Amino acid sequence: GENVEQHPSTLSVQEGDSAVIKCTYSDSASNYFPWYKQELGKGPQLIIDIRSNVGEKKDQRIAVTLNKTAKHFSLHITETQPEDSAVYFCAASLNAGNMLTFGGGTRLMVKP
Amino acid sequence: ETGVTQSPTHLIKTRGQQVTLRCSSQSGHNTVSWYQQALGQGPQFIFQYYREEENGRGNFPPRFSGLQFPNYSSELNVNALELDDSALYLCASSVPDGQETQYFGPGTRLLVL
Numbered sequence: 001g002e003n004v005e006q007h008p009s010t011l012s013v014q015e016g017d018s019a020v021i022k023c024t025y026s027d028s029a030s031n032y033f034p035w036y037k038q039e040l041g042k043g044p045q046l047i048i049d050i051r052s053n054v055g056e057k058k059d060q061r062i063a064v065t066l067n068k069t070a071k072h073f074s075l076h077i078t079e080t081q082p083e084d085s086a087v088y089f090c091a092a093s094l095n096a097g098n099m100l101t102f103g104g105g106t107r108l109m110v111k112p
Numbered sequence: 113e114t115g116v117t118q119s120p121t122h123l124i125k126t127r128g129q130q131v132t133l134r135c136s137s138q139s140g141h142n143t144v145s146w147y148q149q150a151l152g153q154g155p156q157f158i159f160q161y162y163r164e165e166e167n168g169r170g171n172f173p174p175r176f177s178g179l180q181f182p183n184y185s186s187e188l189n190v191n192a193l194e195l196d197d198s199a200l201y202l203c204a205s206s207v208p209d210g211q212e213t214q215y216f217g218p219g220t221r222l223l224v225l
Contacts, residue, residue: 101152
């Protein structure tokens with residue numbers, strides 16, 4: 001089955017700096033790669049996703065890149081703000097509606 | 113707001129007991145998935161229901177079972193609770209619009225003593 005590894009497990013940045021979180025996956029059949037943000041006491045919130053037919057996707061300060069050959073994808077957050085502090089999870093699946101396999105999570109702390 | 117609600121928010125049970133968790137999603141969201149999230153870990157897929165039928169199952173024993181109802185609500189039942197069942201239980205629903213993005217509810221935190 002699919003296995004997703006996520007690094008780093010914790011990341012501390014100064015407000016205004018960029019943050020990068022990386023994930024690798026094992027199943028070359030995976031085609032859908034979402035990123036979720038989870039705040040304390042809440043469920044995961046989808047922040048961006050990418051499908052295998054594109055290599056990069058941007059939404060304001062957030063971007064995701066995908067390298068299907070190397071089987072890795074990354075989340076980039078620019079101009080970080082204190083409200084970006086949360087746990088971020090990457091995931092992979094065959095299609096968006098199928099079971100998601102999650103990475104272990106990255107705790108991002110943005111210091112004001 | 114994802115439009116996905118879960119009840120109860122918190123629950124305490126003892127070993128051996130049975131528990132039912134509930135999930136309600138928006139009209140049209142005919143696919144619901146359940147995930148277990150242990151403390152400090154990513155969510156793990158339990159099973160998925162589509163049009164009231166089980167449509168995929170993760171590596172969980174049969175004492176984890178579910179139901180989906182015509183009104184788009186769903187239940188997760190766990191029998192013979194074990195201490196390791198203590199976790200946040202999340203449901204996620206999606207609409208068959210070609211994107212099928214999964215939107216998560218806030219979860220039910222279960223503590224088994």
